[in-house]
Amino acid sequence: MHTQKNTTIKVWDGFIRSFHWLLVLSIAGLYFSADEGMIELHFVLGFFTLALIATRLIWGVIGSQTAKLSSLIHSPIAVFKSFKTNAQPIGHSAPGSYMILAFFGLIITQLISGLMSSDGILSDGPLAQYVSSDTIDFANWIHHLNFDILTYAIVFHVLAIVIYKIKGKPLVKAMVTGSTTHSLQPGKQVTKAPWLAWIIFIILLVLIQSTWGREPLSYLFS
Ligand code: HEM
Ligand code: HEM
Structure with a gap:
């Protein structure tokens, strides 16, 4: 009889894991901050999220094999196949990939609409000055509506993770430690050291906070 040998393999590099949990936070x-009307904090966190997502997309081109954006492209048929078989791929599954692409789209929409939004009192997103007041109204509308959709997506995401767990696929541990046990290709290296991602992130963060973030930051620390 064929016996499967499970080996421990590293699937998520340090940047992907930090990206995920920093994104959640x-x-x-x-x-x-939006709920409490702390608009300066909202802006600073928004710029932080912008640097985070931008770095994630760059890392999706130059980063680890399991971080690659190209590895997120699957046919819809692959989604059904993935539900039928019990195989666990190294990296994101086909249904997981659709979920992640949806998240990227929703978060980018939230960021861009936020940059053009206004609280109608004192604070305008940094791009609001370049657009008409109709566009600002539209951006505000999108910013509210899209957040509701994002909330549903998050609930769906967490439910999916719970269902996978019940079906015997614990995914959270790997997103925390980076490692999982796998029966395929022992010793195969699918992650890169994340230092380059961190350098890119710090550069983007400093650039964005020192331009758009200057005012809200000085307000927060005064
Ligand atoms: C992923 C990133 C973001 C998320 C999840 C987010 C979420 C939210 C939420 C939930 C609200 C409150 C909506 C409501 O009252 O129902 C809000 C309002 C607002 N956001 Fe964001 N936001 C993000 C990024 C940004 C960015 C980057 C900016 C601009 C720099 C921004 C500017 C604003 C403004 C000006 C409001 C107030 C609108 C109002 O007073 O009605 N947001 N945001
Ligand atoms: C604000 C809430 C959340 C957002 C926006 C979010 C977003 C994401 C994104 C974008 C990814 C893909 C990671 C990448 O390759 O870049 C992901 C994966 C993942 N998330 Fe979340 N997440 C959220 C909350 C959670 C929570 C609360 C949990 C734990 C219960 C969780 C567990 C996971 C796991 C285990 C994966 C990896 C799935 C796999 O193995 O393919 N997430 N999430």
């Missing part, structure tokens, strides 16, 4: 902070 920033979205919680963005919701909280």
